[in-house]
Amino acid sequence: MEFDTVIHGGTLVTASETARGDIGIRDGRIVALAERLDGGNRRIDAGNRLVMPGGIEAHAHIAQESSSGIMGADDYLSGSISAAFGGNSSFIPFAAQHRGQSIDDVIATYDARAARSVIDYSYHLIVTDPSAEVLEDQLPRAFQRGITSFKVFMTYDMMNIGDGGMLDILTVARAHGVITMVHAENNDMIKWMNARLAKAGLTEPRYHAISRPELAEEEAINRAVSLAKLVDAPLFIVHVSTAGGAAIVQRERLAGTRLFAETCPQYLALTREALDRPGMEGAKFVCSPPLRDAETQDALWSHVRAGTFDSVSSDHAPYRYDETGKFMNGRDIPYPRIANGMPGIAARLPYLFSEGVVGGHLSLQDFVALGSSNAARIFGMTKKGGLAPGKDADIAIWNPEATRTMTLAGQHDSMDYTPFEGMELTGVPEVVMNRGAVIVEHGELRATEGQGQFVARAPHALRGPGHRVKELDPARNFGARIAPE
Numbered sequence: 001m002e003f004d005t006v007i008h009g010g011t012l013v014t015a016s017e018t019a020r021g022d023i024g025i026r027d028g029r030i031v032a033l034a035e036r037l038d039g040g041n042r043r044i045d046a047g048n049r050l051v052m053p054g055g056i057e058a059h060a061h062i063a064q065e066s067s068s069g070i071m072g073a074d075d076y077l078s079g080s081i082s083a084a085f086g087g088n089s090s091f092i093p094f095a096a097q098h099r100g101q102s103i104d105d106v107i108a109t110y111d112a113r114a115a116r117s118v119i120d121y122s123y124h125l126i127v128t129d130p131s132a133e134v135l136e137d138q139l140p141r142a143f144q145r146g147i148t149s150f151k152v153f154m155t156y157d158m159m160n161i162g163d164g165g166m167l168d169i170l171t172v173a174r175a176h177g178v179i180t181m182v183h184a185e186n187n188d189m190i191k192w193m194n195a196r197l198a199k200a201g202l203t204e205p206r207y208h209a210i211s212r213p214e215l216a217e218e219e220a221i222n223r224a225v226s227l228a229k230l231v232d233a234p235l236f237i238v239h240v241s242t243a244g245g246a247a248i249v250q251r252e253r254l255a256g257t258r259l260f261a262e263t264c265p266q267y268l269a270l271t272r273e274a275l276d277r278p279g280m281e282g283a284k285f286v287c288s289p290p291l292r293d294a295e296t297q298d299a300l301w302s303h304v305r306a307g308t309f310d311s312v313s314s315d316h317a318p319y320r321y322d323e324t325g326k327f328m329n330g331r332d333i334p335y336p337r338i339a340n341g342m343p344g345i346a347a348r349l350p351y352l353f354s355e356g357v358v359g360g361h362l363s364l365q366d367f368v369a370l371g372s373s374n375a376a377r378i379f380g381m382t383k384k385g386g387l388a389p390g391k392d393a394d395i396a397i398w399n400p401e402a403t404r405t406m407t408l409a410g411q412h413d414s415m416d417y418t419p420f421e422g423m424e425l426t427g428v429p430e431v432v433m434n435r436g437a438v439i440v441e442h443g444e445l446r447a448t449e450g451q452g453q454f455v456a457r458a459p460h461a462l463r464g465p466g467h468r469v470k471e472l473d474p475a476r477n478f479g480a481r482i483a484p485e
């Protein structure tokens, strides 16, 4: 058999197995796995290395305006390059609808932006305006195109769609076999806290964490799960930051609810004390949900180990520490006006490998599952996330023993800081491939702008009418709106 590339001598690691062997690649796909393969126009020596499915970043904000109109620092070129240096072969950023905008228009906008990507991509739609046309025509058209997931917000005045809107959208998702992701924080609790903190003159960055209590997340997760159960729709809770939220996820999964969840490195690695840094330095650590305390970190790590989370995602939301980003609304501003989010797309997998695998929390199988395979399975990237013949040759070759210190330059993004500065990490993705092409090799970029391709994703397995409200004929009521106009 002829191969374009053979990766030989490495330890192959998937979400289910570890074995010594070689991989043969042709036309961008894995075509052979064997103890030894000869030939190959190119042979990559993977001796003493781990050969794993390339990472899939399932939560990143790339070339996306925030709800208040601030464009993130990374476009699809810099964002995908940073992802590649972090061991990712593909990602699923958001394509965000602004109220009044058609979904077709949103997709066209992001198609133009994403054309620069060096890794494969798809989008999760962010739906902020679930009008009848959106629910009945536009979303189904997007699903047909292979965009089979979307995110909705329970917080932010410009984004949240209310409980009725969520039921509408979950019903459409259930009917079409797509998955709803939710940012779960109670909007009114946060606004109530904001008003009282403002009245007391408590406006420094540290009050950001105080304004968004753990209860706000826990209440909203519980409510989101209840809404999803009412219409029997699968649900994915993004960026879980609390022990209470994780416990709800764990309990509901045990009870048979079709529920998925992720947490993020920042909630595992950092604490809210970072917000206390002098001056406005704390602004670098303003993200939502906010950083929590050390006790929560330990609890979240226990849940990562126990399998409560399907993935660990970066929530890369890059706002520079300057007037284009964090301080778009001015330098001397109260915390609610600081742009929310922090970067981390290049740090996600190295952190997870170092703290998780080297630190003794996770097996190599867990690492592949949390960083790649589960996202492929849940979000319908059927050709990715594994090393089987027929899969895309999306591969990351890791040196498990190399050590380095996290620096801004090492992130290869468009940011002017990294929240992970100075962390000592073990394990480096030395060679990263996307569909058989080497895109990163020993610290050098080998990709060309635009070589990434759109991935049409498969629907989620659960499809067709839900069964909870038998008196409502689901076949006639898909898309029926119950939310007030």
Ligand code: URP
Pocket: 061, 183, 286, 287, 288, 289, 315, 317, 340, 341, 342
């Ligand atoms: O603070 C964050 N995470 N900003 C990004 C938007 C979001 O809610 O994921």
Ligand code: ZN
Pocket: 008, 009, 045, 046
């Ligand atoms: Zn060799």
Ligand code: ZN
Pocket: 183, 238, 239, 288, 289
């Ligand atoms: Zn969010």
Ligand code: ZN
Pocket: 059, 060, 061, 315, 316, 317
């Ligand atoms: Zn996010």
